[in-house]
Ligand SMILES: CSCCC(=O)/C(O)=C/O
Ligand SMILES: [Fe+2]
């Protein structure tokens with residue numbers, strides 16, 4: 001279930017809202033032109049399922065979004081804890097890639113197949129921290145300033161939709177706001 005926390009973007013951010021109520025979450029996101037939909041989760045997909053198997057499992061839903069919204073490239077981003085010696089290093093590098101505020105020329109449309117992660121949407125003096133979980137399809141308009149935190153122990157699989165065949169391209173704003181807002185680990189731990 002999606003968990004939304006809203007903060008002010010002040011030097012000392014204040015919490016304005018915390019909710020898991022689906023209607024409240026959807027309404028708060030609609031105010032900033034962000035769309036949240038839900039797809040039934042396909043059972044039985046292993047963490048080590050490959051991209052083709054994942055896309056096949058959601059073939060009909062993906063095809064509908066592609067047809068309706070004109071995406072030309074769809075991929076799967078995923079990271080799950082393993083016992084390889086370089087896991088901690090790879091996890092930290094993957095986390096760091098998205099951890100500073102950035103924009104995209106394309107929409108950010110992501111479907112959570114498994115695990116979780118938080119999209120922080122910085123709009124109109126507020127930061128909406130959207131903790132996405134399996135079944136959540138989040139659509140963020142192009143140019144929205146945002147960042148993403150997968151936490152110190154990343155564990156997620158997400159389908160991503162692009163209008164650009166180059167896939168993920170981010171423009172970093174240089175704003176340090178991400179360092180002032182509670183991170184994934186803090187928000188997840190404080191969720192009651
Ligand atoms: C959960 S998908 C990986 C993160 C990503 O694609 C993005 O653009 C974060 O801002
Ligand atoms: Fe992004």
Ligand code: NI
Nearest residue numbers: 047080115155
């Ligand atoms: Ni996992």
